[in-house]
Every structure is written in C-alpha cells, then in structure tokens.
Amino acid sequence: MLSDTMRSFGKNACIIREISAYGAARSAQIGAENVFDFSIGNPNLPAPPAVRETLVRLLTEMDPVALHAYTPAVGLPAVRQAVAGYITETYDFPVTMDSLYITEGASTALAMVFHAVCQEGDEVILFAPYFTEYPVFVRAAGAKSVDVPCTEPDFQIDFNAFQAALSDKTAAVVVNSPNNPSGVVLEEATLRRLCAILQEKEREVGHPIYLISDEPYRDLVYDEDVTVPYLPAYYDDTFVCYSYSKNLSIPGERLGYLLVSPRMRDWQEVFAACAGAARTMGYICTSSLFQHLLPACLTERVDLTVYRTNRDLLYGALTEYGFTVAKPSGAFYLFVKSPEPDAFAFYEKAKSREILLVPSDDFGYPGYVRVSYCVDTDKIRRALPGFKALAESYGL
Amino acid sequence: MLSDTMRSFGKNACIIREISAYGAARSAQIGAENVFDFSIGNPNLPAPPAVRETLVRLLTEMDPVALHAYTPAVGLPAVRQAVAGYITETYDFPVTMDSLYITEGASTALAMVFHAVCQEGDEVILFAPYFTEYPVFVRAAGAKSVDVPCTEPDFQIDFNAFQAALSDKTAAVVVNSPNNPSGVVLEEATLRRLCAILQEKEREVGHPIYLISDEPYRDLVYDEDVTVPYLPAYYDDTFVCYSYSKNLSIPGERLGYLLVSPRMRDWQEVFAACAGAARTMGYICTSSLFQHLLPACLTERVDLTVYRTNRDLLYGALTEYGFTVAKPSGAFYLFVKSPEPDAFAFYEKAKSREILLVPSDDFGYPGYVRVSYCVDTDKIRRALPGFKALAESYGL
Structure with a gap:
C-alpha cells in the first residue's frame, strides 16, 4: 500500500x-x-581538461565491452587501489582498497551508512546548520535525528547542547566540514574535543558511536592557514563519505566513495552491512566509464x-x-x-x-x-x- | 547499531x-x-557505434559545465520527453514525461517502487524462477515475498498457486518477461489471465494491487512469432522498470527508467512516493552524460x-x-x-x-x-x- x-x-x-x-x-x-x-x-x-581528455581517450581506445561492463558492486579493484593510495599518501593514513566502496557521490554513501548502522529507535546527531537531506536519510533508516546547534558567531559546535543530546540511543554523529550551508570549516580543537567526548561516551554506553564525515567540500578551502583535519586519524569509528562532484565539476555524473575506517571495530562486518544496504537500494555499480576516469584525475582540481x-x-x-x-x-x-x-x-x-x-x-x-x-x-x-x-x- | x-x-x-x-x-x-x-x-x-560517437561528440562539442551538471532528480526534461515519445509510438500507449523517472537501470527503479508501494506486513508475489535480487528489495521495503511457481514444461504461470497466494495483503506482483533466468517469454494469453485475476482481486479487496513489469530484456527476443505484450495497455495499475543495459551493451553505466502508468489511480501521488523513495536512497540524478546520450540512441540495438x-x-x-x-x-x-x-x-x-x-x-x-x-x-x-x-x- x-x-x-x-x-x-x-x-x-x-x-x-x-x-x-x-x-x-x-x-x-x-x-x-x-x-x-x-x-x-x-x-x-x-x-x-583532463576529465574530457581522459573520457575521450577511454572511449576511443578502450574495448567498449570492457569499458561499459558491470564492475563489482564495490568498484573496480584498480580504481579502489588508486583511491586507497591517494588517501594513504595525502592524509598519511594507511588504508587498503578493502575499506573502500566506490559510490554514486557522497549522498549514496551517506544513505548506505545510515541504513547499515541505524536500527529502529536509534538516534543520529546532526550539527545544525546541515545539508537538507540528512534528516530524510536518517528517518528512512528508521532512526530519529537530533539537532545540535552551532555556537555563534564562529559556527563551531555547541558542546553543552551536544553533551545533552548524546545518549545510549546515539548511533551516529554527522560532521560536514567545510560546511554546507555555512562554508565554515570546523577547527582542529573543535574536532579533538568532539572525538574525546565520543570516545568517553562509547566507553560509557559500551557500543560504537559512529562518526560520519560528509566531505564533498574537503578540497574547496580558500585560506592558506585553514586545514581540514582527517577525521579517521582522530577517531577510530569513522566513515568518510566523499564526492568528486565539486573537485572535478562533475556533479551530475555521481562519483564518490565510502571509506569504512580500517581502525573501526569489526570494520569488515560494518563494511558488509554497508554493502548489504547498497544492495537493498538496487545499486549495481557506479558508472563504469567514470570509474575508469578516476585514477587519472585523483589530483585534478x-x-x-x-x-x-x-x-x-x-x-x-x-x-x-x-x-x-x-x-x-x-x-x-x-x-x-x-x-x-x-x-x-x-x-x-x-x-x-x-x-x-x-x-x-x-x-x-x-x-x-x-x-x-x-x-x-x-x-x-x-x-x-x-x-x-x-x-x-x-x-x- | x-x-x-x-x-x-x-x-x-x-x-x-x-x-x-x-x-x-x-x-x-x-x-x-x-x-x-x-x-x-x-x-x-x-x-x-552510435553510443561511442554520441558520447565523444557530447564531450567535444558541449559545454562541460552544462554536460556534467546536476539534472533534476527525475531526469532532464528533453530526455524524459524523448523516452515518452518512444513509448507512445512504439507501444501505441500514450504517456507524457510526467510519468517517467530516469533511473540508474531497472534495479534502482525496482527498489524505488517497492519502497513506495509496500508497507510493513504487505506481501509481494514473485513468479519463480525470478531474479535473485527481488526478495532482497522486497524485504528491505518491509514486505514479505511470496513465491508462485511456474508451470512445466512451458514456464508460464501456475494460476492455481497464484490464486492461492493472492490475499488482501498483496501489494504487488512482479512480472519479468523475457525472463531471467529462464529466457522464457510469457504468452499474451497468460498475461491476459493474470490481469483479469488482478482486476477482480482489486475490486474484492478495495485497494490497488500493483503490477511491476521488470523489462531489461524486452527487446532481446529471437523468434519472429514471439511478441512481448506491453502490460500498461492490459492493466492500469502497472509500473514498467526498464534498462538500457542490454539493448545498448552499457550495463556498467546504469541507465534506465521507471514508468508510472498514467492510467494508474492517483498516479501522480504514486509517482511522488517513488520520487520520495529515490530521495531516501540518496539518488541525486542518473549520470548526466548518459542522460544526454539517450535521445540519440533510443532505437539503437x-x-x-x-x-x-x-x-x-x-x-x-x-x-x-x-x-x-x-x-x-x-x-x-x-x-x-x-x-x-x-x-x-x-x-x-x-x-x-x-x-x-x-x-x-x-x-x-x-x-x-x-x-x-x-x-x-x-x-x-x-x-x-x-x-x-x-x-x-x-x-x-
């Protein structure tokens, strides 16, 4: 019905x-x-320009059967390896392809994670202001979103409100920095404090509280003294949802990845749950042409x-x-x-x-x-x- | 958790x-x-060849900002219009673009429909043998799948079993012809009988029983005396989940559509529910490059x-x-x-x-x-x- x-x-x-x-x-x-x-x-x-050049080269030089074939649902091994190498080198955080699922942008990755780690009655903390679609994903996964406002005028986290919102029902917390809609970058001190509180709460409640880092704007930063800390290095139970939409100006093509941190407890089980969630949503694979594009464009901007x-x-x-x-x-x-x-x-x-x-x-x-x-x-x-x-x- | x-x-x-x-x-x-x-x-x-030619032409001639931009979630108007025109002409069944949602293949369309029309406790009838992923989609939508076997040796529908399986809990019935895994095409007489039973049951239970036609193989038929009837012409409450994976040999690119029959009761409400389901799964749009490809390749095989x-x-x-x-x-x-x-x-x-x-x-x-x-x-x-x-x- x-x-x-x-x-x-x-x-x-x-x-x-x-x-x-x-x-x-x-x-x-x-x-x-x-x-x-x-x-x-x-x-x-x-x-x-490398995007057009690579796409045209793939189309003119590669066997079309191989180019447009189904890939594994998680993505082509060579592509996952290339992304793993990029992450390992850029953030000095070692990952292998086994932690990576190539997705149709960050939105898909987010939907997968919420469905994987939320059960009916769970709560997910969102730091307001936030991307309009988070509450939709959370509710569809059977969970309830709990808003925590930022401080003004610096738009960091209101930690009193955060502590009050945390409970034994908290399954996950979403961070989005640089932020949509504010453009603000969370400072390292803010993130350190966030992670310390989460670690303590995890010990108290005895189950993981996942940190979901939504990073479509990670590389769009305009001040040389501003850095965007890599959250998996600060907190073990972290997911990264990344998108190439903005870096490569291909938002309509849907290309990104989900990283399940290899430092996460039972990360392979968690990865399996994310893959299972993808399966229930009818994801077969991300566009094979755009997957093939990616290794040549990882450092393009x-x-x-x-x-x-x-x-x-x-x-x-x-x-x-x-x-x-x-x-x-x-x-x-x-x-x-x-x-x-x-x-x-x-x-x-x-x-x-x-x-x-x-x-x-x-x-x-x-x-x-x-x-x-x-x-x-x-x-x-x-x-x-x-x-x-x-x-x-x-x-x- | x-x-x-x-x-x-x-x-x-x-x-x-x-x-x-x-x-x-x-x-x-x-x-x-x-x-x-x-x-x-x-x-x-x-x-x-038109696939490669069109893609290269789009990449070399079209403004890359427009080519790779977000499209409306339902798809580009010109693309939906072209598909609507194709359906209207090919099946002599008039539809407008408002009934069409461009999807990442038939799987996505199926997942959307099940989430839109199933509630906890509903049942979905599957005619065995069937595509392995149907039960996964159905269960994820909170419903229960009920298997109805085929007859042998003709692999049509066992109508005694079907009548026994139908109940006031039946929310939908899935048909897949030509069939994966059997390659069998359901005969027109079989489909007429199916639709007559469904119509009667709808009247009896007083709510729609949706017919979901999964059609990735519609155009792969090898006998001139075999036709694949167009189900929306036989039964009003019909969805068509179509994929270009096989016709165009681009399975890895994920391109298809969902048709919500304009003859369906409250079809605009049903369409909205499908769009809402897509939103909860993080679908933003189908690859914009491949959407642009489609109008030029609708009749290609x-x-x-x-x-x-x-x-x-x-x-x-x-x-x-x-x-x-x-x-x-x-x-x-x-x-x-x-x-x-x-x-x-x-x-x-x-x-x-x-x-x-x-x-x-x-x-x-x-x-x-x-x-x-x-x-x-x-x-x-x-x-x-x-x-x-x-x-x-x-x-x-």
Missing part, C-alpha cells in the same frame, strides 16, 4: 531545487542576465581561484553593507544572517529584487539565508547594488 | 557474482580460453543476431545431448534441468569440467541451472564436448 512517508518525501521536495526551478522559469521570462540566482550549489566552473575571488568579492561587499556573515573558509556558500527574524520574509524581499537566496529553515537553523557563489564573477558584481539596496532597506 | 539484516545481505552476496569471481580467478590460473564461464549476464557485444546464433547453437546441442531446456525465446539465458535433483551437485560436476553454470536455488526454483550465452560463439562451440560428456556421465 502506498507509503505516506515516501509520498511526503516526494511531495515536499528539497527547497533548494524549488527555488532553482523558479530561477530557471524567471530567467525565461526576463532574461538570465537579470536573475541573480544564488540558490543551487551547481558548480559553474568547467571540469579540468577545478580552478579554485575563481571561487576564492567570488568569496572575497561577495563576503567583502556583504559585510561592508552591514550584513552579518559566517566566516566562509570553504565550500562555495555564504551564510548570511537575515536582518529580520523570519528568513522567508528576507528571502521574499531579495526575490523581489531578482536575487534568489535559500532561507535556512530546512538546514535546521532558522534566521539565515544561504548564498551559493558558484556563479559568474560578473554576475556577482552586478548583483551587489541589489544587495546594497536590501541592506539599506533594513537600515543596516 | 549495526543492522544484522544489512550485514547478512552484504555477506551472502549474489551467488552469480561469486561464481563469476571464481571464473575470473580460475581464468588467471589456467587461461581464460580454458574456462567456460556461463555464469554472469554481462553482455559480450560491443555497444552500437546491439547486434542481436549474435545472441540468436548463440541461443540456437547451445539450445540445439543441449537438447540433442538429452538435456531438458525451457523454451528460450528471449534474454540471453538457457534454463537447463539438472539431471540430478540437487542442482548444486550438477553445478559442481560441470565446474570440474571448467564449465561454470549457476544453480537455480537462488532464483527461487531449485533443480535447474542457468546458462548465460552472452559469450563468444567460439567459446560455446568449444564448450560443447564438455556438455556432451556431462550428459553422457548422467546417461542422458
């Missing part, structure tokens, strides 16, 4: 997609050049100077106009405090000036808007007068 | 994949030319004469040697009765002659082996003496 839960997930679609669809429709009405759409995190930079320029331009202007903005070290988002308590009202006022932002309620943290700056620098420049007028309309 | 169900799905992996892995290891030991691996349904024909030759050769030889084989009109499988009751014992004897078959127990129908003939014709020829010796060893 039709599932009301699934129907509700389908009908109340992601607000970001809705605003983005409005932007497309509005562009058709008044011209794309007149709509300042900062709603969706769809990279505007072309993939590095889009031109990050463009995103850095956009960030500097927009952050500089918005703070100058009087907006309060979270310190944006990474990803391609600014998190701007709404000048009035209701972020939807602010969103509507910006929309009336053809500026499309995302009100933050669905990120579990009301009172802000997200500004995606993965757009043309020129468009940002042309949007500034509108932002300035908005600020003035609030008397900032 | 770790899910035992998921762990068990991960550890007890699909037997086909296991035998295929053995085949690869054995090939490394004694040479691929000496291993007659009929285990996996991995197409051995190259994709039609691999060279089916090769599969037909293989079928004729193998079916002719095996029946001549005395084996009992289901009439193989489509797909690329033969379903051969084990000369002894235990198909595993027969599998082992074949294996000792380097012939790899799949015992049928995991297809829900013991006592047979599946022979996948999507292999080189020459390899089939060279395997025949082994099959003959096997038959003789049983005194056939």
Whole structure:
C-alpha cells in the first residue's frame, strides 16, 4: 500500500531545487542576465581538461565491452587501489582498497551508512546548520535525528547542547566540514574535543558511536592557514563519505566513495552491512566509464581561484553593507544572517529584487539565508547594488 | 547499531557474482580460453557505434559545465520527453514525461517502487524462477515475498498457486518477461489471465494491487512469432522498470527508467512516493552524460543476431545431448534441468569440467541451472564436448 512517508518525501521536495526551478522559469521570462540566482550549489566552473581528455581517450581506445561492463558492486579493484593510495599518501593514513566502496557521490554513501548502522529507535546527531537531506536519510533508516546547534558567531559546535543530546540511543554523529550551508570549516580543537567526548561516551554506553564525515567540500578551502583535519586519524569509528562532484565539476555524473575506517571495530562486518544496504537500494555499480576516469584525475582540481575571488568579492561587499556573515573558509556558500527574524520574509524581499537566496529553515537553523557563489564573477558584481539596496532597506 | 539484516545481505552476496569471481580467478590460473564461464549476464557485444560517437561528440562539442551538471532528480526534461515519445509510438500507449523517472537501470527503479508501494506486513508475489535480487528489495521495503511457481514444461504461470497466494495483503506482483533466468517469454494469453485475476482481486479487496513489469530484456527476443505484450495497455495499475543495459551493451553505466502508468489511480501521488523513495536512497540524478546520450540512441540495438546464433547453437546441442531446456525465446539465458535433483551437485560436476553454470536455488526454483550465452560463439562451440560428456556421465 502506498507509503505516506515516501509520498511526503516526494511531495515536499528539497527547497533548494524549488527555488532553482523558479530561477530557471524567471530567467525565461526576463532574461538570465537579470536573475541573480544564488540558490543551487551547481558548480559553474568547467571540469579540468583532463576529465574530457581522459573520457575521450577511454572511449576511443578502450574495448567498449570492457569499458561499459558491470564492475563489482564495490568498484573496480584498480580504481579502489588508486583511491586507497591517494588517501594513504595525502592524509598519511594507511588504508587498503578493502575499506573502500566506490559510490554514486557522497549522498549514496551517506544513505548506505545510515541504513547499515541505524536500527529502529536509534538516534543520529546532526550539527545544525546541515545539508537538507540528512534528516530524510536518517528517518528512512528508521532512526530519529537530533539537532545540535552551532555556537555563534564562529559556527563551531555547541558542546553543552551536544553533551545533552548524546545518549545510549546515539548511533551516529554527522560532521560536514567545510560546511554546507555555512562554508565554515570546523577547527582542529573543535574536532579533538568532539572525538574525546565520543570516545568517553562509547566507553560509557559500551557500543560504537559512529562518526560520519560528509566531505564533498574537503578540497574547496580558500585560506592558506585553514586545514581540514582527517577525521579517521582522530577517531577510530569513522566513515568518510566523499564526492568528486565539486573537485572535478562533475556533479551530475555521481562519483564518490565510502571509506569504512580500517581502525573501526569489526570494520569488515560494518563494511558488509554497508554493502548489504547498497544492495537493498538496487545499486549495481557506479558508472563504469567514470570509474575508469578516476585514477587519472585523483589530483585534478577545478580552478579554485575563481571561487576564492567570488568569496572575497561577495563576503567583502556583504559585510561592508552591514550584513552579518559566517566566516566562509570553504565550500562555495555564504551564510548570511537575515536582518529580520523570519528568513522567508528576507528571502521574499531579495526575490523581489531578482536575487534568489535559500532561507535556512530546512538546514535546521532558522534566521539565515544561504548564498551559493558558484556563479559568474560578473554576475556577482552586478548583483551587489541589489544587495546594497536590501541592506539599506533594513537600515543596516 | 549495526543492522544484522544489512550485514547478512552484504555477506551472502549474489551467488552469480561469486561464481563469476571464481571464473575470473580460475581464468588467471589456467587461461581464460580454458574456462567456460556461463555464469554472469554481462553482455559480450560491443555497444552500437552510435553510443561511442554520441558520447565523444557530447564531450567535444558541449559545454562541460552544462554536460556534467546536476539534472533534476527525475531526469532532464528533453530526455524524459524523448523516452515518452518512444513509448507512445512504439507501444501505441500514450504517456507524457510526467510519468517517467530516469533511473540508474531497472534495479534502482525496482527498489524505488517497492519502497513506495509496500508497507510493513504487505506481501509481494514473485513468479519463480525470478531474479535473485527481488526478495532482497522486497524485504528491505518491509514486505514479505511470496513465491508462485511456474508451470512445466512451458514456464508460464501456475494460476492455481497464484490464486492461492493472492490475499488482501498483496501489494504487488512482479512480472519479468523475457525472463531471467529462464529466457522464457510469457504468452499474451497468460498475461491476459493474470490481469483479469488482478482486476477482480482489486475490486474484492478495495485497494490497488500493483503490477511491476521488470523489462531489461524486452527487446532481446529471437523468434519472429514471439511478441512481448506491453502490460500498461492490459492493466492500469502497472509500473514498467526498464534498462538500457542490454539493448545498448552499457550495463556498467546504469541507465534506465521507471514508468508510472498514467492510467494508474492517483498516479501522480504514486509517482511522488517513488520520487520520495529515490530521495531516501540518496539518488541525486542518473549520470548526466548518459542522460544526454539517450535521445540519440533510443532505437539503437546491439547486434542481436549474435545472441540468436548463440541461443540456437547451445539450445540445439543441449537438447540433442538429452538435456531438458525451457523454451528460450528471449534474454540471453538457457534454463537447463539438472539431471540430478540437487542442482548444486550438477553445478559442481560441470565446474570440474571448467564449465561454470549457476544453480537455480537462488532464483527461487531449485533443480535447474542457468546458462548465460552472452559469450563468444567460439567459446560455446568449444564448450560443447564438455556438455556432451556431462550428459553422457548422467546417461542422458
């Protein structure tokens, strides 16, 4: 019989997609050049040339039967080995291919983990603000999400709230740094404290509390003094959900991986549960063409100077106009405090000036808007007068 | 806490994949030319030239930002429109893009449907023999699968068993024709009778009983007098789960669609539930490159004469040697009765002659082996003496 839960997930679609669809429709009405759409995190930079070159080479040189064949569900051995080598070398954290499952982006990896480590009645702690889809994945896995707010103005973790939220029902905790929607990077001291608390709680409750690190923006960091610690080195019961969507500007192709830390207790059993979860969702394998692409592109990056320029331009202007903005070290988002308590009202006022932002309620943290700056620098420049007028309309 | 169900799905992996892995290891030991691996349904024909040409053209001519961008979760409008046009024209069954969700193959579509239309305690009827993964999908959706055997020797539906299995708990019925593992096509008379029974039962129980048509092999039919009826034209509450894996020989790329029949009651609500299920599984979209490929390749096919030759050769030889084989009109499988009751014992004897078959127990129908003939014709020829010796060893 039709599932009301699934129907509700389908009908109340992601607000970001809705605003983005409005932007497309509005562009058709008044011209794309007149709509300042900062709603969706769809990279505007072309993939590095090696992506096209490698894909064309594979298509023209490789036997098509082998190129497009089913791969093992976990991924091609050579690809998993290449990724394992990259992780081992880059993070000085030794892993083998046996810890790696090649996935259709980080979202798939997240859904697999939640279904693997959650049972009915379990709780998963989310640090707000967070990616809109986490609560959907958690609820579908039969668990309940528990929000823990950040501290302001630094957008780190409110540890009092975290300690209060932790319980013997806590199955997992999700970290996303650089953060979507805030662009903030969690400091090493924050993460050390988080891991220490988790270790103590694990001892107290006598079962694993998994740390799930969602890392689509790991390599999009714009300040040289900012580093993104590698969590498996800090806490044994860690999963890493990684995506190549942003690094390689191929978000529509769905390529990423799940790492089950080899330091995790019974990690092979946990890996089997993740593989089992993938199987129940009908995952057969990640695109074989894009798997073959990966070894040649592990160190490739889009031109990050463009995103850095956009960030500097927009952050500089918005703070100058009087907006309060979270310190944006990474990803391609600014998190701007709404000048009035209701972020939807602010969103509507910006929309009336053809500026499309995302009100933050669905990120579990009301009172802000997200500004995606993965757009043309020129468009940002042309949007500034509108932002300035908005600020003035609030008397900032 | 770790899910035992998921762990068990991960550890007890699909037997086909296991035998295929053995085949690869054995090939490394004694040479691929000496291993007659009929285990996996991995197409051995190259994709039609249009696949390579179109992919290279897209990569070299299209803006990479647009080419690799996120698409709507349901798929690109132009792609959905093209598929809707193809279905409308080919099956004389009018559909619009609103009924179509572009998926990562038929498996994803199946998983979506089961999660959308099943609730805890529901039952799903599977006609044995069936694809090994159906029971996994059904159980993950909280439902229970109920097996209904086929009739012999024609491998149609045992309607007495079907009537006995139908109940007010029946949420869905799965049909797969041409069938994996048997290669048998269900006759129109069989399907008419099935649909009539379902219609009557729907009226009796007062809720929809969905018919799920899993169609990865729809276009792989080798006899001119055999047709595959289009089920949405026969029964309103029908889903079609389609895959381009076999038609285009791109199984590793994951491309297919879900059709929610527009004749279904409340089809838009049902579609929303399928979309919601996709969301919970972390599906963001199907590979954007392969979506762009599709409109140019809707009528492309691999060279089916090769599969037909293989079928004729193998079916002719095996029946001549005395084996009992289901009439193989489509797909690329033969379903051969084990000369002894235990198909595993027969599998082992074949294996000792380097012939790899799949015992049928995991297809829900013991006592047979599946022979996948999507292999080189020459390899089939060279395997025949082994099959003959096997038959003789049983005194056939």
